[in-house]
Amino acid sequence: CSAIDACESNNGGCSSKAECRRTTPGNRACVCSTGYTGDGIVCLEINPCLVNNGGCDRNAECTQTGPNQAVCNCLRGYSGDGKTCTYISLCSQNNGGCSEFAICNDTELTERTCTCKPNYIGDGFKCRGNIFQELLRNSNTSRFYFHLEALSIRDLSGPGPFTLFVPRTDVLNSDPRVKDWVAKGVMAQVLRYHVVACASLLYKDLAAITNITSLQGDLIHISYSQNSLVLNNKAEIVLSDTVGTNGVIHVINQILVP
Secondary structure (H helix, E strand, O other), X not given: OOOOOOOOOHHHHOOOOEEEEEOOOOOEEEEEOOOEEEOOOOEEEOOHHHOHHHHOOOOEXXXXXXXXXXXXXXXXXXXXXXXXXXXXXXXXXXXHHOOOOEEEEEEEOOEEEEEEOOOOEEOOOOEEOOHHHHXXXXXXXXXXXXXXXXXXXXXXXXXXXXXXXXXXXXXXXXXXXXXXXXXXXXXXXXXXXXXXXXXXXXXXXXXXXXXXEOOOOOEEEEEEEOOEEEEOOOEEEEEEEEEEOOEEEEEEXXXXXX
């Protein structure tokens, strides 16, 4: 007589995902393979994601890849290996893309708001201070700023409003009359002739008037020629409407002389 092998046929009636183990003659035990669970007759894949999120961080997604196997991927707005995920603050790098003069606030995942700081205006991505500050931030107008500083002219730091006509830096640097005006002590009057007080006049506003009075006291004549606004029949406005908290800057291509 020979012992009957209960596992010999059809895996002993065990699941295809189970191992049939002979016990005593004519008997067997069905044991589910690694990664499966059940009584051996029926074996189901173990999904590790169903228990404790598969060991993934609570801010990660657990994805089953096989029997009792899974990968962890941090959710959008978080970074890490999946086991540990850290919130990504948009504001932590480069101020979230906001202006250096703005406050960046994380609002929700992958979202933030940019708000200009007090005493600045703008959309948060571009913020401007008063026009005295703005002069220094633009290479076209920075030379005018240094002339004001040299003569301690701080009118443009006040509440305003002001309209300012600024000769381009290259014009101020190349005009030989500037040195003469400085030497004769009249440069302050020339600079103030480029300022209009008590009004913030945009390009469209200037197009509707013919004369305005400067801070120096003399009139500035405005005319329209060849699709451009021209001051005193000489200086053309080449860049316009740089708006600050206390006024507006227009860049011109010649110096205005009282």
